[in-house]
Amino acid sequence: MQNNDPHMPDPASEGAGDAGMNADFDALTARLAALESELSQARETVLRERAEIENQRRRLQRDLDQARRFANEKLLGDLLPVYDGLALGLANENTDAKTLREGLELSLKQLEKVTQANGLSVVDPLHQPFNPDHHQAISSVDSNEHAPNTVVAVVQKGFLLNDRLLRPALVAVVRDN
Template identity: 80%
Template sequence: MHNNDPHVPDPAQDGGVADNGVNADLDALTAKLTALESELAGARETVLRERAEIENQRRRLQRDLDNARRFANEKLLGELLPVYDGIVLGLANESADAKTLREGLDLTLKQLEKVIQGNGLSVIDPLHQPFNPEHHQAISSVTSNEHVPGTVVAVVQKGFVLNDRLLRPALVAVVGDH
């Protein structure tokens, strides 16, 4: 039987044109799928490389941080070695008199003060200054007609500030209220 309707395609006359269209669509979809799979594989590889790089950076940073902690005092200790050497030399000089030892100690103390000031440490020596509870610790109260109440009249132990942060308060005697 023959199809006489001009609008309905006759499968016998078509001869596989419909199959060719489906095959072309299938080939196009297969090619697109292959391209997308390749793109996905490339993206996965990029992500894996970036993860590995981030992990390597994290390890390097951790190693650098560990080294910074281990050697944080290296500069300071290197600067303290001449002070140490001065003390050792002074103690080794058994024939020195008191005046020579005192001069050596004075020079060593000046070296030490230079090192600590160069590293942000400053001395609190509040003699004859008003009492400051943020930097001073009163350990005794004395009476005095020469000084106003609240004045530091004796420093038992000097205090220290490290880069604007109190490291140790000065231990002081303060004039009390009359």
């Protein structure tokens, strides 16, 4: 008798179905093993990349710390001749006032050369219009010779470092009448 029920397995094809299921099971098991191996490799790669990123971060931090510690090395190296000149002048006890003044002037010229080479410029606004961005008025005076808000005296020069105000010039300006 033949089974016509579509829901009932056919006993003749049941053995072939087990073999097919075993083949599918073996294929899935092999695929699972391959995926687990791939996952393991991906985890290993991620761990290595994390370690490399951490090493790069540490190297960068170390380089940054070194750069901060030695950022002034060139400037200070350039200042050493000025230091030596001043120390030599002070060590010479047989120097008269004129020679000492000449030595100080030479040291000042050396210092100005070094500071200019490192981006420092002087703000000396005598007889120029008052600029509140670069000048600090500490007094005001009456004057018929100069226009109002003109700088007539510089008490202390100002300085710019690479066009950024480092210290304003302290000045006296003509009052508005």
